Amino acid sequence: MVIRQASRWTNAFSSRTRSARLNTRTTYALFSSPSRRDGYDDTIRNLKIGKDTRVIFQGFTGKQATANAKESLEWGTKIVGGVKPNASGEHLGLPVLPSVRAAMEQLKPDATGIYVAAHQAAAAIEEAIEAEVPLIVAVAEHIPIHDIMRIHSMLQSQSKSRLVGANAPGIISAIGRCRIGFQPLPTFSPGHIGIIAKSGTLSYETVGSLTRAGVGQSLCIGMGGDVIAGTNFVDALKVFELDDDTEAIIIVGELGGTSEEEAADWIVDYRKRTKDPKPIAAVIGGFQAPSGRVMGHAGAWTGLGEGTSDSKSKALDRAGVTMVDHPAKFGSVMKDILAKSGRNVRKIEQSAAQAQQRRSYHSSRSTNRPHVSSQFASLAQKRRLHLTTGQSIELLQSYDIVASSTPPSLPPASQYLGISIARTQRQPCIIASPSTEPSQIDHRVRQFPFDYRQGPSQQTIDAAIAHAQLDAAPPKVKAQSAQLLANLWALYRDKEGITAAVNVALSEKDDGLVVYDPYLFFDDAAFKSNGRQSGLHSLRDSSSLPPTELEAEKSGIVFISLPSPSVSSDTASAATQNAPSHASREPRNLVGTLVNGAGLAMNTNDVLHMRLWRPPYSTCSANFLDTGGKATSQTIATSFKLILGDPRVSVVFVNIFGGLTLCDMIAEGIILAFKDVGVDKPVVVRLRGTNEEKGQEVLRKANLPIKAFDDFEEAVQEVGRLANGGKA
The missing domain is CATH 3.40.50.720 (NAD(P)-binding Rossmann-like Domain)
Incomplete structure (x- = not known):
């Protein structure tokens, strides 16, 4: 589902001010201040x-x-x-x-x-x-x-x-053997690295790498991928700072919100005020996410004034955080930065080994693991409801807001007003900007949070109007602006919106307020999960969505076809050496990806681009596909069908970290897909996690043209080779 964010605006976060975090109160002590x-x-x-x-x-x-x-x-x-x-x-x-x-x-x-x-x-x-x-x-x-x-x-x-x-896997103390959530236990081992993560699957990848490296984990907190998290990065960092069991920290982030930048701000202060700060490393997912799309997780979209994955990574890097591009690297990276910090890595390894159970990570099998029901996993795949301009205008009218798709005449200036979500403050907010110019709005927009149960106060409304530079307008316009915000809040609350915003301008005819170009974006979960907003949900126009995305949705899969990259003159030859002459405009050597978990799917696309979008390969992902927790044989088969329907795909890359979904189950699903779908492209499968050895064995015994790996880097290298004419 496209998040248009007031039509044509694009993110310019790298040059924006800190306005999106202007109202965030930063507390650097573990607990709140006396005030x-x-x-x-x-x-x-x-x-x-x-x-x-x-x-x-x-x-x-x-x-x-x-x-x-x-x-x-x-x-x-x-x-x-x-x-x-x-x-x-x-x-x-x-x-x-x-x-x-x-x-x-x-x-x-x-x-x-x-x-x-x-x-x-x-x-x-x-x-x-x-x-x-x-x-x-x-x-x-x-x-x-x-x-x-x-x-x-x-x-x-x-x-x-x-x-x-x-929408989180929960919290788990590996060193204290306490799990509250559904994390895959065979992956964990007691140790001294603290983890805070948005993505469940990326956190499992991180945990697995640490376990293989022998350093283990102390406390792992799943922040979750929702729009609002009950516990965020800064909250967890405050715990890890004073936790004697934690020697180093890992942050697993992704696009959406500003929590990674807030973590970077906290880390800068922490490093200044601490004589021997704990080393911190991080990975960020979503560099290759197309603008305006919801990438599997409910909160994985970039709103106005929020950073891109690139800006988040740069903020953490500037704060002294060691950045990695894939979590499989964390094992060796954490050993390295622990040693550089002067900590005794050997002692940490020995401590982790003493706390470890006799059963090994690779041979452990989960005998009691439940199948993931639609109660939990599949609900994340539901789409949100975005109304057309015409539908939005009609709905606004029922809340006494007269709007048009465009202003009646070109205004000398226009402002932006609306209601949205302040993720950091965990509250709804008024959003306001004195400009709607694409080059200005992203760094001039501000949030004015208010309590959900009380609604916006007059003081909050006045502050938003002042920031939009409407406070100097005639009294009539000020009154109309205040009433507009009150009406937008009523609509937002009644219809369970995520964003309800409009452009406004002064009318040249009667010095009144003109409302135009509305943008209404609603939470589809209210209907899908709770049966609310059925009338609103009935407005959804499925005909405007690509058939592949609708087919994926029916199976609980998130599938997004990515646009073909533009091929520059220095890479066109490599990218099209085995393709027709028109392929310089439409590459035919892209990689179809099949991944379990939105965070891992984003990261897979990122790494394929970083590793392969250059000579000798010049290839990258054709799609984002998250099977989610419902990675059954049927969803695997449907996923192959969706991927192979794209003529640009020359090789399929199945990248699975078995957590709730066992590796042997995935392997069996792949074999069934070969029989049911008729796979005619090379397939590279990388399996890690629970029952990985059993999954590898299932693939070997099938005697199919599948290249199986457990090492991610080796798998990516083979994908690049096959995508560019190498024989399977």
């Missing part, structure tokens, strides 16, 4: 889980929670019981209580894991907040964003409960 007592910042300490953390499950008796609990108990997590609404008894030999409040009184938990479907998750989180559970972990994907904003309005007014998620 703000009893605030949400005080709950950061609740993230420090370990062997003594008492955990309950909400939705305890459900199939997925049961399988997860069995596995977590065996690993060492101190689960003390669970909750099933209006029921009591026993499950897995542990008490079941009818409410979270009852569980708090009788079981004294430190944390709760919420294992319910998205349509039940908001109520479950609210119940946990009201019962004052110290740590709340929500794994469900695609909880409606307005439910999340209401939840954060509650969280900001208290100092007892901390939220991790939603």
Whole structure:
């Protein structure tokens, strides 16, 4: 789904000011300052889980929670019981209580894991907040964003409960054997590297690399890929700073929001005020994401005033963070930067080895791992609702906003006003800019956050109008601007918007306010997960979407066809040496990618471009494809069909890190795809993670023309060779 962001504007973040973070209060102590007592910042300490953390499950008796609990108990997590609404008894030999409040009184938990479907998750989180559970972990994907904003309005007014998620794999202490989430346990090993990540699959890649390198992990926090995260990078950095078990830190980021830049600001200060700062490394995904697209994760899109993946990477690099381009490199990189910092790497390795169980990472197999149901994994694949200009004008009219697609006459100046989401503040906000010029708006737009339950105050509205330079306009225009914002908020709240914005200008006829070029963007999860906004959802025009994307959507797959790159004169020869003469304009040696996980899919496209978009290869990705957690045999077959339908594709690259989805299951799906789809292009498969050796064995025994690897760099090199005429 395209995010137009007021028509034609493009990001100019590298030259913008810090206006998008102007309202962000930065706190460099672990806990909140005395000037703000009893605030949400005080709950950061609740993230420090370990062997003594008492955990309950909400939705305890459900199939997925049961399988997860069995596995977590065996690993060492101190689960003390669970909750099933209006029921009591026993499950897995542990008490079941009818409410979270009852569980708090009788079981004294430190944390709760919420294992319910998205349509039940908001109520479950609210119940946990009201019962004052110290740590709340929500794994469900695609909880409606307005439910999340209401939840954060509650969280900001208290100092007892901390939220991790939603749309996150959870939090896990490898050194303390405490898992609250659905992370693949065979990948983890106790150690001394702290991780905070937006992407689940990229975090598993990171963990796997550290485990293979023998340094292991201390605490791993899944920030999640939603628009608003209950715990963000800076929150986690404050924990890692004072955690004696953490010797170094890894950040796994991606496009969307400004949390990576805020982390960079925090790190700059940390390095100044700390005599011996802990070394930090990072990876960022999404360099090759097409402008304006939602890249699998609900929050993986770039709004006005937000940075690109490139600007995020540069900000972290300037802050002294060691950047890597693929998480498989973290093992060796962390050893190197630990040694350079003067820390004893050998001692860290020995400590990790002493804490490690006897079973090895490569041979471990998950016997209790559940299949991922649509309750969690598939909901992330749902699309959002973007109305056409005509539909937007009609809807605005029902909220007493008269708008047109273009201004009646060319105004001398125009401004931008709307309602959107302030991700850092975890609140809705008024967005305002004194200019709509493409070269200016991205660095002149400002956010004016307000409490979701209270709505924008008159003071907030006045501040936004002043920033848009409408405060000096005639009283009539000021009053119309204030009423416009009030009406936009009513529409935004009623219809569960993500962004509702318009351009405005002064009328030359009556000195009034002219509203034009509306942009309305809605959260489709409200309908898909909760059955709300059915009338609005019925307006969706599927005929405007590419058939391949619609077919992918039906199977719970996110598929985005990427535009062909422009081939410069110095690379045209290499790119077209085995293609027809017209291929200089339309390359025929692109790579079709099939990946499980949005973050890993973005990173795969990034690395293919960095490694292969130069001689002797001059090739790159033809598509973004995320099978998500539903990487079954059928979705693999559908994925191959979508990829092979693109005539530009000359080789298929399957890049899988087996977490929830086991490598042997993926391998079997690939073999079935060969039979069902009729694969006629070379296929390179890279398998890592849970049951990777078994997956490799399945592929070998199939005796098919598949090149299988476990090393990512070797696989990419083979992809480049095959894409440019090498024989399979």
